[in-house]
Amino acid sequence: xxxxxxxxxxxxxxxxxxxxxxxxxxxxxxxxxxxxxxxxxxxxxxxxxxxxxxxxxxxxxxxxxxxxxxxxxxxxxxxxxxxxxxxxxxxxxxxxxxxxxxxxxxxxxxxxxxxxxxxxxxxxxxxxxxxxxxxxxxxxxxxxxxxxxxxxxxxxxxxxxxxxxxxxxxxxxxxxxxxxxxxxx
Numbered sequence: 001x002x003x004x005x006x007x008x009x010x011x012x013x014x015x016x017x018x019x020x021x022x023x024x025x026x027x028x029x030x031x032x033x034x035x036x037x038x039x040x041x042x043x044x045x046x047x048x049x050x051x052x053x054x055x056x057x058x059x060x061x062x063x064x065x066x067x068x069x070x071x072x073x074x075x076x077x078x079x080x081x082x083x084x085x086x087x088x089x090x091x092x093x094x095x096x097x098x099x100x101x102x103x104x105x106x107x108x109x110x111x112x113x114x115x116x117x118x119x120x121x122x123x124x125x126x127x128x129x130x131x132x133x134x135x136x137x138x139x140x141x142x143x144x145x146x147x148x149x150x151x152x153x154x155x156x157x158x159x160x161x162x163x164x165x166x167x168x169x170x171x172x173x174x175x176x177x178x179x180x181x182x183x184x185x
Contacts, residue, residue, distance in 0.1 A: 002023075002024075004024040004025060004026045004162070005019070005023055005024065005025045005026070006025075006026050006028065006160070007025050007026065007027055007028070008028055008029050009027055009028065009029025009030055009031060009060060009158070010029060010030065010058050010059055010060075010099070011058070011060060011099050011100060013099065013119055016099065016100060016119060016120070016121045016169055017119060017169050019121055019165045019168055019169070020165060020168050020170075020172070021165050021166065021167065021168050021172045021173065021174040021177065022164065022165060022174055023164070023165040024162065024163075024164055025123065025162075025163050025164070025165060026160040026161065026162055026163075027060070027102075027123075027158050027160070027161040027163060028158055028159055028160055028161070029157065029158060030059070030155055030156065030157055030158075031059065031060040031061070031062045031102065031155075031156050031158055031161075032054075032056060032059055032060070032061055032062065032143070032153060032154065032155055032156070033061075033062045033063075033064045033065070033066060033078075033152075033153065033154045033156060034061050034062075034063065034086075034151070034153055035063055035064070035065050035081050035085070035086070035150075035151045036085050036086065036151070037145075037148050037151045038145060038148060038151055038152070038153050039086050039088070039089040039093070040089070041053075041145060042056070042089065042093060043089050043092060043093070046092060046093070046096050051096065051097075052093065052096045052097055052098070053144070054143050054144055054153065056093075056097065056098060057096070057097030057098075058097055058099050059097075059098065059099060060098075060099060060100045060101065060102060060123075061093070061098055061100075061101045061102070062078075062080070062101075062102040062103075062125075062156065063080055063081040063082075063083055063085075063086055063101065063102065063103035063104075064078050064079060064080055064081055064102075064103075065081065065149075065150035065151050066078040066134070066137075066140060066150065066154065066156070067130075067134075067150065069140075071131075073134055073135065073137065074137055074138065074139050074140040074156075075134045075137050075140050075156075076131070076134060077130035077131045077133070077134050078130055078133050078134045078137060078156075079125070079127055079128070079129065079130030079133060080102060080103045080104040080124070080125040080126075080127055081103055081104070082103065082104060082105045083101065083103030083104060083105050083106075083107055083122070084105055084106060084107065084108065086101070086103070087107060087108040087110065087111055090107070090110075090111045090114060091110055091111060091113075091114035094114045094115070094118040094120045095114070095117075095118055098120065099120060099121075100120055100121040100122070100123060101120070101121075101122050101123065102122075102123045102124075102125050102163055103122070103123075103124065103125070104124055104125060104126075104127045105124075105175075106173075106175040106176070107122055107166075107167060107173070107175075111167075112167055112171050112173050113171065115167045115168070115169060115171055116169065116170060116171030119169045120169065121165055121167065121168055121169060122165075122166045122167035123163035123164065123165060123166065124163060124164045124165075124166040124174070125161075125162070125163050125164075126162070133161065133162075136158055136159050136160055136161040136162070137156050137157065137158060137159075137161070138157045138158070138159050139156065139157040140154055140155070140156050140157075141154060141155045141156075142154055143155050
């Protein structure tokens, strides 16, 4: 296994092109959290205004609903949400400028094609270790949609947050590769 790749955020599109499925990446810098309800609002804003809200262009969306601050950290826990729940919005948001997403689980064929067409990456985070992942969050700021509770749009500042490239800019999909029984990435 190769050494993890350190990636500073916001992400450089060229750096995304250099990633391959199976790469372990440590993310440092800002990301935004959104889940189902936030995606619906972002899509509505995009349709009404022709662009993404809150300077989301070129940013990474983390499918997560963090818990309130605890244990001296800005968040008690933060774990990835099942990404397929956001499949209804991902292609439109990527076309509008989202650079990458973080979640868990397989994506639709349409989302894979969107990663390829738009030069985006899908990062998988490990589920079940939300308290450990929260130790990689330095700061959490509410940006919008406070009425959504844990699904509010938040900006997090990450420090060496561990993820794996699950879909790369070439449209290669780690989940489907494993399903086919491939032993090497």
